[in-house]
Amino acid sequence: MTAILDIQGLGKNFGGVQAVHQLSFSVEEHEILGLIGPNGAGKSTLFNLINGVFKPDRGRVILRGVDVTAEAPHRMARRGMARTHQIVQPLTGMTVLDNCTVGACFGRENLPLLAAREAAHEAATFVGLGDRLERPASALTIAGKKRLELARALSSQPTLLLLDEVLAGLNPTEVDHMIDVIRRIRTRGVTIIMIEHLMQAIMSLSNRIVVLNSGQKLAEGTPQEVANNPAVIEAYLGDPKLAEELHRGRRHG
Amino acid sequence: MRVMNQLSAHARFLVQLVRRPFFWIIGLVTAAFVVAPIIGNNVELREGLLIACIYIILASNLNLMVGYAGYVNFGSIVFFGLGGYICVYLMSAAEWPLAAATLAAGLCVFALAYLFGFGILRLRGPFFALATIGINEAVAAFVINFPPWGGSSGLYLSPELFRQVGGPMQALWVIYFIIVAIMALSLYLSFAIKNSKFGLGLLAIGQNEDAAAVLGVPTARYKALAYSVSAILPAIAGGLYFFKSAYIQPPDAFDLNLSLEAMAVMMLGGQGTVTGPILAGYFYEELRGWLLTSDTFSHFQLVVAGALLLVIVLFLPGGFMGWIHDRWPRLRKVLE
Numbered sequence: 001m002t003a004i005l006d007i008q009g010l011g012k013n014f015g016g017v018q019a020v021h022q023l024s025f026s027v028e029e030h031e032i033l034g035l036i037g038p039n040g041a042g043k044s045t046l047f048n049l050i051n052g053v054f055k056p057d058r059g060r061v062i063l064r065g066v067d068v069t070a071e072a073p074h075r076m077a078r079r080g081m082a083r084t085h086q087i088v089q090p091l092t093g094m095t096v097l098d099n100c101t102v103g104a105c106f107g108r109e110n111l112p113l114l115a116a117r118e119a120a121h122e123a124a125t126f127v128g129l130g131d132r133l134e135r136p137a138s139a140l141t142i143a144g145k146k147r148l149e150l151a152r153a154l155s156s157q158p159t160l161l162l163l164d165e166v167l168a169g170l171n172p173t174e175v176d177h178m179i180d181v182i183r184r185i186r187t188r189g190v191t192i193i194m195i196e197h198l199m200q201a202i203m204s205l206s207n208r209i210v211v212l213n214s215g216q217k218l219a220e221g222t223p224q225e226v227a228n229n230p231a232v233i234e235a236y237l238g239d240p241k242l243a244e245e246l247h248r249g250r251r252h253g
Numbered sequence: 254m255r256v257m258n259q260l261s262a263h264a265r266f267l268v269q270l271v272r273r274p275f276f277w278i279i280g281l282v283t284a285a286f287v288v289a290p291i292i293g294n295n296v297e298l299r300e301g302l303l304i305a306c307i308y309i310i311l312a313s314n315l316n317l318m319v320g321y322a323g324y325v326n327f328g329s330i331v332f333f334g335l336g337g338y339i340c341v342y343l344m345s346a347a348e349w350p351l352a353a354a355t356l357a358a359g360l361c362v363f364a365l366a367y368l369f370g371f372g373i374l375r376l377r378g379p380f381f382a383l384a385t386i387g388i389n390e391a392v393a394a395f396v397i398n399f400p401p402w403g404g405s406s407g408l409y410l411s412p413e414l415f416r417q418v419g420g421p422m423q424a425l426w427v428i429y430f431i432i433v434a435i436m437a438l439s440l441y442l443s444f445a446i447k448n449s450k451f452g453l454g455l456l457a458i459g460q461n462e463d464a465a466a467v468l469g470v471p472t473a474r475y476k477a478l479a480y481s482v483s484a485i486l487p488a489i490a491g492g493l494y495f496f497k498s499a500y501i502q503p504p505d506a507f508d509l510n511l512s513l514e515a516m517a518v519m520m521l522g523g524q525g526t527v528t529g530p531i532l533a534g535y536f537y538e539e540l541r542g543w544l545l546t547s548d549t550f551s552h553f554q555l556v557v558a559g560a561l562l563l564v565i566v567l568f569l570p571g572g573f574m575g576w577i578h579d580r581w582p583r584l585r586k587v588l589e
Contacts, residue, residue, distance in 0.1 A: 051467065053463070053466075053467070073467045073469075074467075077468060082468075085464070090461075091460035091461055093460055094456065101453060102453060102465065105453060106468055106471075107468065110469075113449065113450045113453065114265075156468070
């Protein structure tokens with residue numbers, strides 16, 4: 001297997017706070033890498049460093065052997081990287097189809113408008129928004145907006161997909177549906193890095209998991225290895241609710 | 254091969270535009286502007302429509318920046334004024350013919366706006382709006398202190414120059430027809446951009462710039478391009494307008510009031526729409542004409558423009574077209 005993404009010694013400070021510190025790991029092609037850690041561990045910051053929203057203070061981001069550190073987000077999109085946002089960012093006044101068309105037009109494939117519309121149609125249907133194509137994005141429910149984030153990212157036909165808590169705020173039925181969609185995305189050969197708090201989901205979906213704590217890598221390995229790692233359990237015991245979740249995830253995963 | 258593919262994609266895009274009913278609606282509006290004053294040789298109507306055309310040109314181009322990309326440009330009049338100065342200067346000092354001088358004005362202002370754009374488009378929201386006013390004031394101050402352009406007393410054109418368009422009487426008609434053509438071009442530009450990939454990118458920027466960038470829209474380049482493209486036709490119109498006046502002075506060229514009126518017209522028509530500026534430009538010209546000639550309200554037009562802006566923002570944020578689209582949703586697809 002070859003690494004599609006290689007993170008080397010990445011660091012970012014906000015004022016005196018080290019949001020991400022000396023972080024290194026790599027992502028293999030076609031895998032799902034889970035990214036977990038308590039709130040404030042630096043997970044979303046890490047996504048922002050990877051896709052160029054923030055410029056890292058130290059370290060490098062290597063995509064398929066090319067140094068892409070601090071490249072602008074739109075160039076990362078063109079290189080085949082797509083992401084969803086933890087706090088949904090719909091283009092509110094535009095329709096579901098137009099939202100996805102933007103992804104298809106300006107993402108990896110850089111399609112002309114007509115072809116983009118077809119790709120957008122396909123992606124929106126794939127995540128289950130096929131019946132709401134002409135609705136304005138603002139009219140969607142929170143679950144709908146989460147799906148839209150995913151549809152928009154998929155429209156660009158990415159090779160690397162960053163998912164930031166796509167399951168948060170969904171009810172159990174919606175979670176099951178979303179997990180199914182993520183599985184089907186993987187079978188298309190897309191590499192996925194996903195941040196998730198829902199342990200059951202991340203334990204069953206991920207090939208490998210990286211655990212962050214205070215901006216640093218606490219552990220890395222298969223879901224089983226991570227769940228049995230004393231350091232991880234200790235970090236999570238600081239947060240009883242999360243520790244319990246981790247425990248449940250281990251039993252079910 | 255790639256070039257051929259691109260060319261055929263562009264050709265298909267144009268064919269698509271021509272097939273839409275709106276393409277022909279713009280043609281009809283233009284024809285009406287051409288024919289109406291010819292009937293009965295109505296000079297008064299022609300002068301009124303010429304002002305309406307100027308409003309439509311300014312509002313329609315302003316719309317590319319404000320309505321599409323979501324960046325409020327209060328200083329758009331600087332394009333009109335600079336275009337006027339470049340054109341008048343080239344004609345008086347370098348004796349360029351009108352066509353060459355106006356085209357040069359359009360190109361120069363386009364290039365300048367692209368540079369300004371990269372500078373100030375890092376700013377967002379109210380800071381950008383303030384910077385656009387700053388640019389207008391800075392250019393006005395520069396011109397006042399720039400001897401080749403006549404400083405504060407401005408530049409004058411010799412009446413001789415009207416000969417190249419058939420003498421003073423015929424010149425007024427010729428200039429009017431060219432300005433109508435510039436208006437038509439402005440509307441087609443607005444229409445084509447709205448239906449293009451570039452336009453989709455601008456709309457995305459207007460909705461949520463950060464999300465647009467993550468989706469791959471090259472935001473910095475697109476904004477600078479929208480800003481500078483929206484400068485070309487107002488600059489050419491400025492050249493023609495001040496050629497017609499035969500003189501140009503800083504207070505007329507860089508009149509922020511006209512910027513404000515263009516903004517009012519664009520908002521009144523409905524920002525982000527192509528039809529809006531036509532309706533509102535004509536309406537505002539009629540209203541202005543009535544106010545100017547009425548005894549009680551003369552020189553009251555700016556108060557009205559300000560009040561109009563207020564009323565639109567408060568009660569009719571979508572303008573005329575927003576109201577029409579809400580009322581008859583089917584028209585949304587016809588009147589863009």
